Amino acid sequence: MRSLATLPLSRREFLQVSTTAAGGLAVSLFWPRQSAAAESMRPKLPPAANQPLGSFVRIEADGRIVIGARGCEIGQGVRTSLPMLIAEELDVPWSAVTVEQLDYSLLPGATASPPVARYGAQFAGGSTSIRDGWYELRQVGARARWLLIEAAGEEWHTPVERLHTRDGQVVHRDGRTLSYAQLARRAASLAAPTEDAPLKDKGAYHIIGHPTRVADGRDIVTGSARYGIDAAAPGALTALIARCPYFDGALARLDDSQARQVPGVRQILTIEGPKAGAPIDRNLAAGVAVLADDFWSARRGREALRIEWTPGPGAKDSSVALEQRALAALEGHGKVARQDGDFEAARRNAARVIECTYIEPFLAHATMEPPAALVDLRGKRALLIASLQSPGGASSLVSAMTGIARTDIDIQLPRSGGGFGRRLSNDYVAEAVLIAQKAGRPVKLLWTREDDLQNDFYRPFGVHRLTATLDAAGKVTGWAHRVAATARKYRAADLEDDPDWVGCVDPDGIPAGCVGNYLAEFLPVDFHLARGWWHAPLPTFAAFPVESFLDELALAAHQDPLALRLELLGTARELDYRDHGGPKVHTGRLVGVLREAARRIGYGRKLPPRHGIGLASHFTHGGYAAHAMEVAVSEAGELDVVRCVCAADVGLIVNPLGAEAQFMGATLSGLSAALNLQITVKDGRIEQSNFPDYPLLRMSGAPDVEVFLLDSPFPPTGAGEIGIPPAAPALVNAIFAATGKRLRRLPVGSQLKS
Amino acid sequence: MSIELTINGKTTSFTADPAMPLLWYLRDHARLTGTKFGCGIGYCGACTVHVGGEARRACITPMSALAGLAVTTIEGLAPAESLHPVQQAWLEEDVAQCGYCQAGQIMAAVDLLKRKPEPTDADIAALTNLCRCGTYPRIRKAIRRASRLLRAERT
Numbered sequence: 001m002r003s004l005a006t007l008p009l010s011r012r013e014f015l016q017v018s019t020t021a022a023g024g025l026a027v028s029l030f031w032p033r034q035s036a037a038a039e040s041m042r043p044k045l046p047p048a049a050n051q052p053l054g055s056f057v058r059i060e061a062d063g064r065i066v067i068g069a070r071g072c073e074i075g076q077g078v079r080t081s082l083p084m085l086i087a088e089e090l091d092v093p094w095s096a097v098t099v100e101q102l103d104y105s106l107l108p109g110a111t112a113s114p115p116v117a118r119y120g121a122q123f124a125g126g127s128t129s130i131r132d133g134w135y136e137l138r139q140v141g142a143r144a145r146w147l148l149i150e151a152a153g154e155e156w157h158t159p160v161e162r163l164h165t166r167d168g169q170v171v172h173r174d175g176r177t178l179s180y181a182q183l184a185r186r187a188a189s190l191a192a193p194t195e196d197a198p199l200k201d202k203g204a205y206h207i208i209g210h211p212t213r214v215a216d217g218r219d220i221v222t223g224s225a226r227y228g229i230d231a232a233a234p235g236a237l238t239a240l241i242a243r244c245p246y247f248d249g250a251l252a253r254l255d256d257s258q259a260r261q262v263p264g265v266r267q268i269l270t271i272e273g274p275k276a277g278a279p280i281d282r283n284l285a286a287g288v289a290v291l292a293d294d295f296w297s298a299r300r301g302r303e304a305l306r307i308e309w310t311p312g313p314g315a316k317d318s319s320v321a322l323e324q325r326a327l328a329a330l331e332g333h334g335k336v337a338r339q340d341g342d343f344e345a346a347r348r349n350a351a352r353v354i355e356c357t358y359i360e361p362f363l364a365h366a367t368m369e370p371p372a373a374l375v376d377l378r379g380k381r382a383l384l385i386a387s388l389q390s391p392g393g394a395s396s397l398v399s400a401m402t403g404i405a406r407t408d409i410d411i412q413l414p415r416s417g418g419g420f421g422r423r424l425s426n427d428y429v430a431e432a433v434l435i436a437q438k439a440g441r442p443v444k445l446l447w448t449r450e451d452d453l454q455n456d457f458y459r460p461f462g463v464h465r466l467t468a469t470l471d472a473a474g475k476v477t478g479w480a481h482r483v484a485a486t487a488r489k490y491r492a493a494d495l496e497d498d499p500d501w502v503g504c505v506d507p508d509g510i511p512a513g514c515v516g517n518y519l520a521e522f523l524p525v526d527f528h529l530a531r532g533w534w535h536a537p538l539p540t541f542a543a544f545p546v547e548s549f550l551d552e553l554a555l556a557a558h559q560d561p562l563a564l565r566l567e568l569l570g571t572a573r574e575l576d577y578r579d580h581g582g583p584k585v586h587t588g589r590l591v592g593v594l595r596e597a598a599r600r601i602g603y604g605r606k607l608p609p610r611h612g613i614g615l616a617s618h619f620t621h622g623g624y625a626a627h628a629m630e631v632a633v634s635e636a637g638e639l640d641v642v643r644c645v646c647a648a649d650v651g652l653i654v655n656p657l658g659a660e661a662q663f664m665g666a667t668l669s670g671l672s673a674a675l676n677l678q679i680t681v682k683d684g685r686i687e688q689s690n691f692p693d694y695p696l697l698r699m700s701g702a703p704d705v706e707v708f709l710l711d712s713p714f715p716p717t718g719a720g721e722i723g724i725p726p727a728a729p730a731l732v733n734a735i736f737a738a739t740g741k742r743l744r745r746l747p748v749g750s751q752l753k754s
Numbered sequence: 755m756s757i758e759l760t761i762n763g764k765t766t767s768f769t770a771d772p773a774m775p776l777l778w779y780l781r782d783h784a785r786l787t788g789t790k791f792g793c794g795i796g797y798c799g800a801c802t803v804h805v806g807g808e809a810r811r812a813c814i815t816p817m818s819a820l821a822g823l824a825v826t827t828i829e830g831l832a833p834a835e836s837l838h839p840v841q842q843a844w845l846e847e848d849v850a851q852c853g854y855c856q857a858g859q860i861m862a863a864v865d866l867l868k869r870k871p872e873p874t875d876a877d878i879a880a881l882t883n884l885c886r887c888g889t890y891p892r893i894r895k896a897i898r899r900a901s902r903l904l905r906a907e908r909t
Contacts, residue, residue, distance in 0.1 A: 073852075074852060075851035075852025075853070075887045076851075077851070213845065213848040214848060214850050214853075217844075217845050217848065217850055217853075218837075218845060220850045220853035220856050220857075221828075221841040221844045221845055221850070221856060221857075221860060222828065222831075222832075222841065223787075223788020223789070223827065223828030223829045223857045224788065224829070225788075225853055226787070227787075227790075229787075229791065230781075230787040232785070238782070263770075263771065264770075293782075294778060294782035294783065295781070295791075296771065296775065296778040296782070297771075300771075368790075368792055368798070368800060368852065368854040368855050368884065368885070368886045368887075369790070369792075369852070369854045370791070415852065416852060417790070417852050417853075417854025417855075418854060418887060419852075420886070446791075448794055449792065449793045449794060449795075449798075450794075657848050658848075661848065661851055661892070664888055664889075664891055664892070665851055665888035665889065666888070667888065668888030669886070669887075690793055690794075690795055691792075691793050691795075691797045691798055691884065692795075692797060696884050696886055697890075698882055698883075698884060698890075699878065699879050699880075699882070699883070699890050699893070699894075700880065702888065702890035702891070704891045704894070705888075705891055
């Protein structure tokens with residue numbers, strides 16, 4: 001190992017790795033401060049008694065290696081997979097590693113705007129954690145290892161070229177060894193390298209690519225794992241909010257006299273909702289908060305409130321009316337998101353024109369752990385403990401609402417009971433802050449399931465109209481995908497610069513680039529529900545209509561659905577892709593997963609009567625997945641998913657066991673929604689209230705998922721969301737193959753029984 | 755009125771609202787937070803505990819129904835520093851994703867295996883605990899593994 005450039009050492013220094021605003025890797029040096037404020041901002045990892053090697057790595061005297069996990073763990077496995085990257089390059093056995101969750105942290109005293117994140121990206125969304133961490137977290141491990149080698153060189157007065165590492169030891173060419181624990185103190189006193197340390201070749205990996213169980217699995221199965229909802233603080237009251245059920249409605253009259261009589265109720269106060277029409281960047285609704293000693297008293301108190309609400313401007317609106325508006329909008333012209341060639345000319349010259357309309361419902365996220373937030377405002381400091389996906393967003397929000405500097409806001413990151421995009425919105429944090437401010441004491445806000453299903457940032461409702469033109473030989477010559485949906489920009493504060501079809505139209509989604517005459521168009525339809533990001537948001541929204549329509553085209557052209565897809569995708573090549581996961585989409589990788597899924601399910605084999613196989617594939621957030629499903633549908637319309645295969649190419653696999661779990665879970669999330677889930681609105685109110693009318697998939701309906709992860713020469717993308725989008729269309733394509741019945745509306749629900 | 759009950763082997767006395775569901779006594783008063791809140795109507799099973807040795811949904815079990823009974827939560831399923839074979843199987847099959855529902859899933863599985871030491875596919879499919887992450891395939895494997903572990907313990 002050669003020597004690396006270092007900064008001159010003037011005092012004890014900590015290696016600090018963080019992402020610059022431009023997205024590059026920056027190395028700065030962090031000197032622990034002596035002031036009390038700075039002291040409490042120090043990372044939890046290196047208490048004075050131990051031997052720190054940078055913020056992410058601590059080496060205990062007993063040889064235990066403590067590695068910090070920086071991400072928000074929402075079930076995607078980052079508390080395991082991100083420390084694996086560090087451990088690999090640090091060259092320690094995984095069995096010697098203890099993982100500790102890092103808090104959300106900004107560099108203290110930093111005046112940069114935005115402030116510098118101490119650990120780099122801690123955000124969970126868009127399947128980005130592994131992609132963001134792949135290089136920089138391996139560098140964290142590699143640089144710590146480099147320091148240990150340097151320390152051994154000093155110890156033995158030996159050039160570092162004669163040294164290598166193995167299993168947490170530095171090994172001399174002559175066979176002598178020193179453990180990392182023996183070297184840690186000296187290594188921590190060395191100057192941190194300012195250039196990249198060399199990384200291992202893939203062939204030398206003993207952690208990356210090896211099945212690794214959830215790092216804190218034992219805490220989970222013994223009930224000691226802490227989630228946001230488990231947070232407690234001295235003096236904190238439990239709060240529940242009675243929210244206005246009408247969007248943009250307001251409190252008309254409140255009689256809280258009975259609620260105040262409920263034992264345990266301490267305080268009742270009102271909070272305002274967003275101004276009608278204004279961006280929704282804090283809480284979702286006006287409400288009455290009941291603060292009590294515990295949940296049960298708060299709930300009793302809330303039930304005893306007598307409230308009259310003034311319905312907002314959407315009080316008469318409904319999803320039925322929205323659907324009619326969307327269908328009407330499709331008769332007009334919208335905003336063109338992409339246009340290749342001349343679709344109208346293709347239509348005029350076509351031998352045949354095929355047109356189908358698909359309808360997708362609003363969806364709620366329904367995380368198993370409902371939103372909750374503990375907020376303690378203590379003068380010039382704040383503490384937030386909550387299940388989060390965007391702690392940076394929460395930090396900005398708390399700061400904007402309280403005037404407390406972001407560097408003075410402590411945010412802990414407990415495990416989250418699911419995320420699926422729900423926690424990208426910090427409305428529940430805003431509510432807790434509003435209540436804590438008014439109440440003048442720490443507050444733990446809880447939500448019931450009813451609160452959750454009726455106060456979400458919903459996956460948009462949309463009507464998709466797809467039109468294809470075929471020539472006399474049955475070849476596809478033109479493709480138009482027109483989407484009428486509630487615009488992503490509707491009352492969003494942060495999207496001024498984006499076109500309003502973002503999140504609704506996937507202008508570069510396949511088959512864009514594969515058909516000469518192509519049109520993608522958006523027809524915004526107003527509605528009052530807040531819109532959010534739901535589990536692979538745009539790809540899930542786009543895959544159902546596109547992949548269903550491909551099967552309908554195959555039928556019209558007397559072609560096999562797989563053959564038609566392979567013909568459309570053509571030769572393996574890269575196409576431009578501007579949305580998340582780009583800048584390129586590789587047709588060959590889609591072909592790869594399609595072929596693998598088809599092969600694994602035995603595509604083309606003879607099936608029993610009323611059985612059918614359906615296929616679908618999709619490019620999502622930089623990864624590629626295909627599903628092949630075999631279903632059986634009885635005469636009575638009972639649906640059984642007999643086999644469910646998922647093939648994926650997400651580049652190099654960091655944790656095969658974790659990745660398999662992600663694809664199983666994503667597949668079942670996609671199936672769960674496709675089979676039974678929808679949020680509907682009537683008279684300006686959400687109709688669903690709890691799991692009986694928002695029935696997530698249960699054990700009895702969940703097939704085993706056969707996951708095949710392709711050996712891939714590409715660097716790792718994420719894994720969490722890539723397996724969702726093709727599930728719904730593969731299911732309906734299989735239903736069609738089994739029954740001849742084409743479902744163009746989700747969820748499947750009872751449609752097979754009519 | 756005072757209600758005497760046992761929680762994880764410890765006798766305790768409860769004097770607050772007898773209508774309070776066991777779940778909120780466990781979480782807010784006993785600070786046993788391993789039992790989770792999911793729906794509040796006994797539907798999702800995240801709050802599954804054992805009362806008198808049988809699975810119960812703690813969110814709809816009032817404290818008034820527990821006089822003289824023994825409650826076991828996930829924290830009390832196995833002696834400290836050890837694991838119940840079902841917990842062991844859960845680890846070996848790497849079941850958890852977000853993990854939030856798993857305490858309830860484990861308590862339901864322990865109850866099932868007590869009633870049916872060698873459960874059929876239909877027995878397992880009859881479990882109604884919800885998992886939003888979609889860990890069902892691994893739960894099935896873990897229950898079968900736990901069944902084998904328990905059988906080995908018996909022989």
